[in-house]
Amino acid sequence: MFSPSYFRELFQPNYCEKRIWLNANCPELAVKDIEFIEMVQEKGLSVEKAHVQTVGPIEEPEYPEGDMSSGFEETLRLINSKTPTIYQGVLISGDGKFTAIPDLLIINPKTNKYKIQEIKLATNVDNHPEIEYGVGLSKIIAEEILGYPPITEIVTGDGNLISPFNVPDKPDILVIINKINELENLEQEPIEPVGWSKCKECQYCDYCYGRAWDNRSICTISGIEKGMVRALWENGVNNWDEIINLGKDELYGVKFQHGSQIQRIGPTRGDKIFKQTECLVNGSFEKKSDLILPNGYQKGNRPIVIFDIENAVFDEFELYVDVYIWGLMTIVSGNKKEQNTVITPSGDQGDKEGWVQFLSTMNRIFETYGDIPIVHFSSHETTKINNYIDLYGDKGNIAKRVKENMWDLYRGILDTLILPVPSYGLKQVEKFVGFKRSQEEYGGSWSLVKYNQYLQAPDAETSNKILDEIKTYNAEDLLATYAVYTWLEENIC
Ligand code: SF4
Incomplete structure (x- = not known):
C-alpha cells in the first residue's frame, strides 16, 4: 500500500526520480548512516512524546504488530465511538491502495468533527514538500472515511502549531503518487544526471556518483548544469573526452534549458567547463594567477x-x-x-x-x-x-x-x-x-x-x-x- 513515507524518498534530501527506482529495485545499494538515522528517530519520538503529553487523554488502537487491517478496524471503532483524541490511528482507503497513520486525530467538541494533527521534528516546514504531500494523503483517506475534509495541522519541533496547514489539492497529490508508482515499475533504471551537491547527501551517492566518476561522465564536471548535461547528451557528448573532442567553439553553441529559458552555453561558461574538463582529463591542476597570501x-x-x-x-x-x-x-x-x-x-x-x-x-x-x-x-x-x-x-x-x-x-x-x-x-x-x-x-x-x-x-x-x-x-x-x-x-x- 502507498503510504506518506514514499514522498520522502522522492523529495529528500532533494528531488530525484531515480532514488524511487533504486529503493524499489536495488535497495541493497544504499549506504545508510544508521547511527544518524537512529538519532533522528529518537529525537522525533521525544518531540512527539512531549507534545502528546500536552493534549490530554489519548487512545491508541491496539492490534498485532504489522496487521494494518486490524489496526484500521480498531481505529474505525474509536472514530465511531467519538473518541476525543486518537493517537497513531490506522487509515486505509476504500480501494486498499493507500494507508496513513496520522499522529493525532482530534475531535472538535463544537463541530463534532475530527482534525488531523501531525507532529514533526522540523522546526521550519517550508521547503518540505514531502510533509505537504504526506499530510495531504492522510487528508484524502480521512475524508473518505469521515465523510468530510478534516482540517490539517502541524506541530513543529519547537512546539509551534501551524493551523491550518495547507496541503496540495487531491489531483496534484494523485499525479505525484502515479509518478512514484510508474517509476517503481520501470523495467530499467531511469537516466538522471548526477551532481555533487545533489548527490553528496543521498544514500545512493557511492553507487550513482561513483559510477559516473569512473565513467568520466560529463555530470561530474564542476560547474556544469543539469540542463547543459541533458543538451550535451542529446548531442552525443557523454564523457570528458567527448567534450574535448567537441571543441570549445561547438561547446559555446550548445543550447540548453535554463529555468524557463533556452540559452547558449556561450564563451564564459564554455571556457570554464572546457578548462575544468582538460584538468580532469589530464589529472593535473592549472594555475590561473598568483595567490596573494x-x-x-x-x-x-x-x-x-x-x-x-x-x-x-x-x-x-x-x-x-x-x-x-x-x-x-x-x-x-x-x-x-x-x-x-x-x-x-x-x-x-x-x-x-x-x-x-x-x-x-x-x-x-x-x-x-x-x-x-x-x-x-x-x-x-x-x-x-x-x-x-x-x-x-x-x-x-x-x-x-x-x-x-x-x-x-x-x-x-x-x-x-x-x-x-x-x-x-x-x-x-x-x-x-x-x-x-x-x-x-x-x-x-x-x-x-x-x-x-x-x-x-x-x-x-x-x-x-x-x-x-x-x-x-x-x-x-x-x-x-x-x-x-x-x-x-x-x-x-
Ligand atoms: S545519488 Fe544522486 S542520482 Fe542517485 S539517487 Fe541519489 S540524488 Fe539521485
Whole structure:
C-alpha cells in the first residue's frame, strides 16, 4: 500500500526520480548512516512524546504488530465511538491502495468533527514538500472515511502549531503518487544526471556518483548544469573526452534549458567547463594567477590560525545550540601546533557559553601573537560569526578583530586554480593535495551524532572519551585545511 513515507524518498534530501527506482529495485545499494538515522528517530519520538503529553487523554488502537487491517478496524471503532483524541490511528482507503497513520486525530467538541494533527521534528516546514504531500494523503483517506475534509495541522519541533496547514489539492497529490508508482515499475533504471551537491547527501551517492566518476561522465564536471548535461547528451557528448573532442567553439553553441529559458552555453561558461574538463582529463591542476597570501604574509610565514566550525545543519535536534564545535588550531611554526578548539557546553546557556569561550580563546591568541591570519574554508565561518554577533553581541570587539583577520582559503583556490576534482569542497580538495585522515568515519553527521552522545553521556569518563573523539575529528579537519594551505604556498605563490 502507498503510504506518506514514499514522498520522502522522492523529495529528500532533494528531488530525484531515480532514488524511487533504486529503493524499489536495488535497495541493497544504499549506504545508510544508521547511527544518524537512529538519532533522528529518537529525537522525533521525544518531540512527539512531549507534545502528546500536552493534549490530554489519548487512545491508541491496539492490534498485532504489522496487521494494518486490524489496526484500521480498531481505529474505525474509536472514530465511531467519538473518541476525543486518537493517537497513531490506522487509515486505509476504500480501494486498499493507500494507508496513513496520522499522529493525532482530534475531535472538535463544537463541530463534532475530527482534525488531523501531525507532529514533526522540523522546526521550519517550508521547503518540505514531502510533509505537504504526506499530510495531504492522510487528508484524502480521512475524508473518505469521515465523510468530510478534516482540517490539517502541524506541530513543529519547537512546539509551534501551524493551523491550518495547507496541503496540495487531491489531483496534484494523485499525479505525484502515479509518478512514484510508474517509476517503481520501470523495467530499467531511469537516466538522471548526477551532481555533487545533489548527490553528496543521498544514500545512493557511492553507487550513482561513483559510477559516473569512473565513467568520466560529463555530470561530474564542476560547474556544469543539469540542463547543459541533458543538451550535451542529446548531442552525443557523454564523457570528458567527448567534450574535448567537441571543441570549445561547438561547446559555446550548445543550447540548453535554463529555468524557463533556452540559452547558449556561450564563451564564459564554455571556457570554464572546457578548462575544468582538460584538468580532469589530464589529472593535473592549472594555475590561473598568483595567490596573494593574507596579512602581507609570504610563503612559509607563521603563525597562522586555522579555523573551522561545525554547526547543527538541521535545526531540529533540540541540541539548543547551533555551532557545537569552534575548531581552532594555531600553527606557531612548522612543527609547533596548538589546538585551541572550543566544544560548546551542554545546557540552555551552552550556545552562548560556547561563543563566549570562543571569543576569550581568540582574545588570548591575539594577545600572544597579535593580528595573524585566521584561515578558514568557505564563507560559512563568516556567516556564523555574523549570526553570533547579532545573537549575543561582541564584547571588547574581539569578533570584529576576528573578522578583520579571517581569510577564505576556498575563495583563494577558486580565484587562482582549476583542480581535477568533482567539487571544490574541503573533502575533495584535501584528497587532491594528498591529505590522509586517520579516522575512518568522518562527515558532518558523524560529529553531530557524537556531540549528541556527549551531551547525553551518563558519566564524566564517557563524556571525556567522546570529547576526545570529537576533538580528534575536528583536528583532522583543521589539519586538512592546513595541508591545503601549505600545498598552495608550495605550488601557487
Ligand atoms: S545519488 Fe544522486 S542520482 Fe542517485 S539517487 Fe541519489 S540524488 Fe539521485
